[in-house]
Amino acid sequence: MGRVIAVANQKGGVGKTTTAINLASSFAAAEVNTLLVDCDPQSNATSGLGLVKDPGRINTYHLLMGAASLEQAVQPTEIEQLWIVPAHKNMIGANLELVDAERREFRLRDALAALRDRYQFIVLDCPPALDLLTLNALVAADTVLIPMQAEYFALEGISELMDTARLSRGTYGWRRRPATADRRCCTILGRRARRVTSGWPRRSLRTICRCRSKPRQRRRRWTRRLDKLICVYIFKLTYINVNKVK
Secondary structure, eight states, X not given: OOEEEXXXXXXXXXXXXXXXXXXXXXXXXXXXXXEEEEOOTTOHHHHHTTOOOOTTSOOHHHHHHTSSOHHHHOEEOSSTTEEEEOOOGGGGXXXXXXXXXXXGGGHHHHHHHTTGGGOSEEEEEOOSSSSHHHHHHHHHOSEEEEEEEXXXXXXXXXXXXXXXXXXXXXXXXXXXXXXXXXXXXXXXXXXXXXHHHHHSTTTBOSOOOOTTOHHHHHHHHHHHHHTOOHHHHHHHHXXXXXXXXX
Protein backbone atom coordinates (compact mmCIF):
# COMPACT_ATOMS: atom_id res chain seq x y z
CA MET A 1 0.00 0.00 0.00
CA GLY A 2 1.36 3.41 -1.00
CA ARG A 3 2.32 6.05 1.48
CA VAL A 4 0.38 9.32 1.37
CA ILE A 5 2.25 12.55 2.18
CA ALA A 6 0.33 15.80 2.62
CA VAL A 7 2.36 18.96 2.05
CA ALA A 8 0.40 21.46 4.12
CA ASN A 9 0.65 24.88 5.70
CA GLN A 10 -2.11 27.48 5.89
CA LYS A 11 0.51 30.20 5.44
CA GLY A 12 0.94 31.11 1.79
CA GLY A 13 4.25 31.56 -0.02
CA VAL A 14 6.26 29.09 2.05
CA GLY A 15 7.07 26.70 -0.81
CA LYS A 16 4.33 24.05 -0.53
CA THR A 17 3.83 23.59 -4.25
CA THR A 18 7.55 23.80 -5.02
CA THR A 19 8.21 21.18 -2.35
CA ALA A 20 5.38 18.95 -3.55
CA ILE A 21 6.24 18.87 -7.25
CA ASN A 22 9.98 18.45 -6.71
CA LEU A 23 9.48 15.81 -4.01
CA ALA A 24 7.15 13.86 -6.28
CA SER A 25 9.43 14.23 -9.31
CA SER A 26 12.43 13.12 -7.23
CA PHE A 27 10.56 9.97 -6.19
CA ALA A 28 9.76 9.30 -9.84
CA ALA A 29 13.35 9.97 -10.90
CA ALA A 30 14.35 7.24 -8.43
CA GLU A 31 12.14 4.87 -10.46
CA VAL A 32 9.33 4.85 -7.93
CA ASN A 33 5.72 5.05 -9.07
CA THR A 34 4.44 8.36 -7.71
CA LEU A 35 1.15 10.22 -7.87
CA LEU A 36 0.83 13.95 -7.22
CA VAL A 37 -2.66 15.17 -6.31
CA ASP A 38 -3.22 18.91 -6.73
CA CYS A 39 -5.67 19.93 -4.00
CA ASP A 40 -5.18 23.67 -4.48
CA PRO A 41 -7.72 25.66 -6.56
CA GLN A 42 -4.83 27.82 -7.80
CA SER A 43 -3.62 24.66 -9.61
CA ASN A 44 0.02 25.73 -9.58
CA ALA A 45 1.19 22.13 -9.23
CA THR A 46 -0.79 21.31 -12.38
CA SER A 47 0.84 24.05 -14.43
CA GLY A 48 4.19 23.35 -12.77
CA LEU A 49 4.18 19.87 -14.29
CA GLY A 50 3.43 21.26 -17.74
CA LEU A 51 -0.33 20.66 -17.93
CA VAL A 52 -2.49 23.40 -19.41
CA LYS A 53 -5.37 24.52 -17.19
CA ASP A 54 -8.45 22.96 -18.79
CA PRO A 55 -11.89 23.40 -17.16
CA GLY A 56 -13.28 20.48 -19.16
CA ARG A 57 -10.73 17.98 -17.84
CA ILE A 58 -11.52 15.70 -14.92
CA ASN A 59 -9.76 17.05 -11.83
CA THR A 60 -9.67 16.80 -8.05
CA TYR A 61 -13.04 18.55 -7.81
CA HIS A 62 -14.74 15.61 -9.53
CA LEU A 63 -13.08 13.18 -7.10
CA LEU A 64 -14.33 15.09 -4.08
CA MET A 65 -17.85 15.33 -5.49
CA GLY A 66 -17.91 11.64 -6.49
CA ALA A 67 -18.44 12.50 -10.16
CA ALA A 68 -15.40 10.56 -11.39
CA SER A 69 -13.00 7.84 -10.28
CA LEU A 70 -9.31 8.27 -9.57
CA GLU A 71 -8.37 6.23 -12.63
CA GLN A 72 -10.31 8.66 -14.83
CA ALA A 73 -8.63 11.70 -13.27
CA VAL A 74 -4.98 10.56 -13.44
CA GLN A 75 -2.88 12.28 -16.12
CA PRO A 76 0.66 11.37 -17.28
CA THR A 77 3.55 13.84 -17.04
CA GLU A 78 6.91 14.34 -18.70
CA ILE A 79 8.57 12.07 -16.15
CA GLU A 80 7.94 8.41 -16.90
CA GLN A 81 6.86 7.22 -13.42
CA LEU A 82 5.08 10.38 -12.28
CA TRP A 83 1.34 10.95 -12.67
CA ILE A 84 -0.84 13.83 -11.52
CA VAL A 85 -4.45 14.50 -10.66
CA PRO A 86 -4.87 18.09 -11.87
CA ALA A 87 -6.83 20.84 -10.19
CA HIS A 88 -8.93 23.77 -11.36
CA LYS A 89 -10.33 26.94 -9.85
CA ASN A 90 -13.80 25.36 -9.69
CA MET A 91 -12.51 23.47 -6.63
CA ILE A 92 -13.33 26.61 -4.63
CA GLY A 93 -16.97 25.59 -4.85
CA ALA A 94 -16.22 22.26 -3.18
CA ASN A 95 -15.89 23.98 0.19
CA LEU A 96 -19.52 25.10 -0.09
CA GLU A 97 -20.97 22.04 -1.80
CA LEU A 98 -19.47 19.61 0.71
CA VAL A 99 -20.82 21.37 3.81
CA ASP A 100 -23.96 19.21 3.98
CA ALA A 101 -22.53 16.17 2.20
CA GLU A 102 -22.12 12.79 3.87
CA ARG A 103 -18.58 11.76 4.79
CA ARG A 104 -17.34 15.11 3.56
CA GLU A 105 -13.99 14.71 5.37
CA PHE A 106 -13.34 11.26 3.84
CA ARG A 107 -14.00 12.06 0.18
CA LEU A 108 -10.34 12.21 -0.87
CA ARG A 109 -9.32 9.20 1.23
CA ASP A 110 -12.10 7.09 -0.29
CA ALA A 111 -11.09 8.17 -3.80
CA LEU A 112 -7.41 7.33 -3.27
CA ALA A 113 -8.18 3.90 -1.80
CA ALA A 114 -9.04 2.47 -5.23
CA LEU A 115 -5.52 2.84 -6.67
CA ARG A 116 -3.41 3.22 -3.57
CA ASP A 117 -1.59 -0.07 -4.19
CA ARG A 118 -0.48 1.13 -7.63
CA TYR A 119 1.74 3.94 -6.30
CA GLN A 120 4.47 3.78 -3.68
CA PHE A 121 4.08 7.45 -2.86
CA ILE A 122 1.11 9.79 -3.18
CA VAL A 123 1.91 13.47 -2.59
CA LEU A 124 -0.93 15.89 -1.80
CA ASP A 125 -0.37 19.58 -2.52
CA CYS A 126 -2.67 21.44 -0.12
CA PRO A 127 -4.08 24.98 -0.47
CA PRO A 128 -2.94 27.81 1.84
CA ALA A 129 -6.03 27.56 4.05
CA LEU A 130 -7.52 25.44 6.81
CA ASP A 131 -10.65 24.47 4.91
CA LEU A 132 -12.37 21.27 3.82
CA LEU A 133 -9.82 20.73 1.05
CA THR A 134 -6.95 20.72 3.54
CA LEU A 135 -8.97 18.64 6.01
CA ASN A 136 -9.60 16.01 3.31
CA ALA A 137 -5.87 15.87 2.63
CA LEU A 138 -5.01 15.50 6.33
CA VAL A 139 -7.54 12.70 6.80
CA ALA A 140 -6.20 10.88 3.74
CA ALA A 141 -2.52 11.28 4.69
CA ASP A 142 -0.16 9.04 6.61
CA THR A 143 2.41 11.81 7.01
CA VAL A 144 2.28 15.60 7.00
CA LEU A 145 5.22 17.61 5.68
CA ILE A 146 5.07 21.27 6.69
CA PRO A 147 7.23 23.63 4.61
CA MET A 148 7.74 26.89 6.44
CA GLN A 149 9.81 30.03 6.59
CA ALA A 150 11.63 31.13 9.69
CA GLU A 151 9.34 34.13 10.05
CA TYR A 152 7.04 35.26 12.84
CA PHE A 153 3.70 34.77 11.06
CA ALA A 154 4.76 31.39 9.66
CA LEU A 155 5.68 30.20 13.14
CA GLU A 156 2.48 31.62 14.60
CA GLY A 157 0.29 29.61 12.24
CA ILE A 158 1.92 26.26 13.00
CA SER A 159 -0.07 25.83 16.22
CA GLU A 160 -3.36 26.24 14.33
CA LEU A 161 -2.31 23.69 11.73
CA MET A 162 -1.27 21.22 14.43
CA ASP A 163 -4.62 21.64 16.18
CA THR A 164 -6.35 20.75 12.91
CA ALA A 165 -4.02 17.76 12.43
CA ARG A 166 -4.80 16.50 15.94
CA LEU A 167 -8.51 16.93 15.24
CA SER A 168 -8.26 14.93 12.03
CA ARG A 169 -6.32 12.21 13.83
CA GLY A 170 -8.62 11.92 16.82
CA THR A 171 -12.04 12.59 15.33
CA TYR A 172 -11.67 11.28 11.79
CA GLY A 173 -9.26 8.41 12.38
CA TRP A 174 -6.18 9.87 10.72
CA ARG A 175 -3.83 6.91 10.13
CA ARG A 176 -0.69 8.69 11.25
CA ARG A 177 2.74 7.09 11.48
CA PRO A 178 4.18 8.46 14.75
CA ALA A 179 7.83 8.17 13.74
CA THR A 180 7.51 10.30 10.62
CA ALA A 181 4.49 12.51 11.08
CA ASP A 182 4.39 16.29 11.42
CA ARG A 183 7.79 16.87 9.84
CA ARG A 184 8.77 20.49 9.28
CA CYS A 185 11.02 21.62 6.45
CA CYS A 186 12.53 25.10 6.67
CA THR A 187 12.32 26.50 3.13
CA ILE A 188 14.08 29.81 3.69
CA LEU A 189 17.34 30.11 5.58
CA GLY A 190 17.69 32.98 8.04
CA ARG A 191 18.77 33.88 11.52
CA ARG A 192 15.39 32.82 12.87
CA ALA A 193 15.73 29.32 11.41
CA ARG A 194 17.02 28.16 14.79
CA ARG A 195 13.55 28.77 16.24
CA VAL A 196 12.21 25.98 14.08
CA THR A 197 14.90 23.44 14.89
CA SER A 198 15.12 24.37 18.58
CA GLY A 199 11.34 24.47 19.07
CA TRP A 200 10.81 21.05 17.48
CA PRO A 201 14.22 19.33 17.51
CA ARG A 202 12.86 15.83 16.87
CA ARG A 203 10.32 16.84 14.25
CA SER A 204 12.36 19.24 12.13
CA LEU A 205 14.14 17.98 9.04
CA ARG A 206 17.85 18.63 8.92
CA THR A 207 17.75 19.72 5.29
CA ILE A 208 17.25 23.47 4.83
CA CYS A 209 16.36 24.86 1.40
CA ARG A 210 18.70 27.80 0.84
CA CYS A 211 16.65 30.10 -1.35
CA ARG A 212 19.19 32.91 -1.47
CA SER A 213 22.06 31.19 -3.21
CA LYS A 214 22.88 32.63 -6.65
CA PRO A 215 23.24 29.27 -8.47
CA ARG A 216 19.79 28.21 -7.29
CA GLN A 217 18.26 31.53 -8.38
CA ARG A 218 19.84 31.12 -11.80
CA ARG A 219 18.43 27.61 -12.16
CA ARG A 220 14.99 28.74 -11.07
CA ARG A 221 15.04 31.52 -13.65
CA TRP A 222 15.94 29.16 -16.48
CA THR A 223 13.40 26.52 -15.42
CA ARG A 224 10.67 29.16 -15.60
CA ARG A 225 11.74 30.13 -19.11
CA LEU A 226 11.88 26.54 -20.32
CA ASP A 227 8.75 25.47 -18.38
CA LYS A 228 10.63 22.49 -16.94
CA LEU A 229 10.90 20.88 -13.52
CA ILE A 230 14.18 21.85 -11.89
CA CYS A 231 15.23 18.21 -11.50
CA VAL A 232 14.52 17.57 -15.21
CA TYR A 233 16.44 20.71 -16.18
CA ILE A 234 19.47 19.81 -14.02
CA PHE A 235 19.45 16.22 -15.33
CA LYS A 236 19.43 17.38 -18.96
CA LEU A 237 22.06 20.04 -18.26
CA THR A 238 24.31 17.42 -16.60
CA TYR A 239 23.76 15.03 -19.51
CA ILE A 240 24.77 17.73 -22.02
CA ASN A 241 27.88 18.67 -20.03
CA VAL A 242 28.96 15.02 -19.76
CA ASN A 243 28.63 14.56 -23.52
CA LYS A 244 30.70 17.69 -24.12
CA VAL A 245 33.47 16.30 -21.93
CA LYS A 246 33.42 13.04 -23.87
